[in-house]
Amino acid sequence: MRGFRPLRPDQDPFYRPPAGFEHRAPGELLRSRVVELAVFGVVPLRVSAWQLLYRTSDLNGVPEASVTTVLLPRGAVPDGRRPLISFQCAIDALAPQCFPSYALRRGARALGAIPQLEVPLIAAALARGWAVSVPDHGGPGGRFGAPREPGYRALDGIRAALAFGSLGLDADTPVALWGYSGGGLATVWAAEVAARYAPELAIVGAVAGSPVGDPGSAFVRLNGTLFAGFAMVFLAGLRRTYPTLEPIAQLRVRPRYLDMLAKAEVGVTLPLLARLARRDVGRYSDLDVDTLLGLPEMRRIITDIRPGVVAPTMPLLIVQGVNDEIIAVADIDALVERYVGAGARVEYLRDRFSTHFLLQFIAIPTMLDWIADRLADIPAPSGTRTVRSVAASRRASRGHRTMARLSARLLTGRPIRSEPLVPQVDRAGQHPDATRLTGS
CATH class of the missing domain: 1.10.260.130 (434 Repressor (Amino-terminal Domain))
Structure with missing residues (x-):
């Protein structure tokens, strides 16, 4: 693989759907391939990875084919008990070299593409032992900002992943949605359309960090x-x-x-x-x-293009910086108010300490712990809390120590294996240090 350069999506025949694909069911797998991934296209990401081409549709219901990159921890065997996380990258671009399916590949020329910065989040989910699907939620046309259709592509990517034999998943596999910023916006669209578009999926919750709002x-x-x-x-x-x-x-x-x-x-x-x-x-x-x-x-x-009209049926965690320099906290406050008014169950954490880019990384343990609790059938909390920092708890501190070790593995090209953190809960189903998150 030395010197190998993958083709961009607009030049790669893999992305071209076969004749008659539009007659396939949404989420039906059209083709697959093994791929190698890398940090910034250079340092090998030691995981098991494939790409799936599947049938989906755009905003107007027009059939199209899109790609998701699916991953397992290194050495993991197919296991029907393994959950699946659909991670929506903050693509924030139209250019095909910014699509996750290209930017995450070894040898990709995509320096400055945001999905390359989000590898630690993907790796953190893999380190929990979870399977991960990373869809090109902007579609083959790179339609950044389009409403609802990122949700169709993410949900159909989940369908394709559940049917892909190498992952060993099935129709009953528990699924969670996750994304930050532009990926958070794609995540709330997926959460909004899921009950109507893909009611068969067992989605236990959705985490949206700084999801634009308006x-x-x-x-x-x-x-x-x-x-x-x-x-x-x-x-x-x-x-x-x-x-x-x-x-x-x-x-x-x-x-x-x-x-x-x-x-x-x-x-x-x-x-x-x-x-x-x-x-x-x-x-x-x-x-x-x-x-x-x-x-x-x-x-x-x-x-x-404004989300919040339809209440997601799964519980939500929304995380937002009070002093975010890109996404106004008032817009996220209003989004949460719309969701709650429509009947959604939302836990909303407002962080006083973090800027936009910083929150994405310091909130990783909090966001993953919330997903782990939903996968463990712990009832989801609700309500709004303004905290000094989402990192200011014993549980989050343990998660950051794990993230430091994981980051060292990423930068040195060592395998990302399953090293799950087991949530500790008391008899009431609450974490012993949960009150420390409340801040002031």
Whole structure:
């Protein structure tokens, strides 16, 4: 494998569905292959990994084929008792080199793609002994920001994984959903559509870290800031999703901004953030931002892309930084309020200490412990708590020590084997140090 470079998804025949695939059932496996993964495309990730091409559909129900990368701990044997975690990466891009199925592969040229930064989260789930599915939830067209369809792709990826014999799973396998930021948004879409779209799946819970909450509000807030690249990539994705946006863009937005949107479609996320920092759509339009977004068609789209209308039937954990510099805590507060008002069971942790990027990593033990409790049939808590830090508990401290050892294994290319942490609970089903999470 020395010097091997995988083909990008737009060039790789594996991604092209066979003739007649549209007549297959949603989630039906079309083909599979063994793959090698690596940290930043370089340091081998010593796990067992495959890629599955499966039938799914887009926002409008049009059949398409998508890919998920499925993983087991190194040396794990197929076992029907093993749970499955669907981890939705924060793809936050349209370019095919940012799709997890490419960015996670050994030899991939994808430096700056966010899925490469999320390998520790995937490895942490594997270290619990769980199987993991990592779907390309943006689909073959990279439609970042589209509503609901990331959920279809994630759920159909779960269906394909359960049917894939090498994992040894079955229809009764317990499943959990997990994602952060853009991956958290994909996770709440999957949670919202699951009862209608895939009612047969045994989904025990969903964890969404900083799940955007209100994409339209996020666009307005990030536009013209250091993180304006996120807003521009998001707008570029919506142009692919909603054809009615194109006449508005051509009429109201100057060619220079359209050229930047075209570059946003093909660039890797982190370099794009640097290149597009402080770009303000209002400077390239004959309308200010508020007026532009107030156009009737824009209002319809902004309403359509906002999650929270449908209450997920599984319990949720939502984690958010109070001082998050990218996703406003007010937007997540409002999302939780919509969910609770619709009847969802939500535990909401607001962290005073963390920034956006920091919370993703310091919250790993808390998020995984919550999933472990749902897999152990411990009743899910509910309610909102504002804490000093989600890392400020004995249980989380143990998890961070485990994460430090796991990170060392990742960086040195040693095998990621199953080293599960067994949750300790008292007779009331509560963790002995649970009160320490409450903070002040």
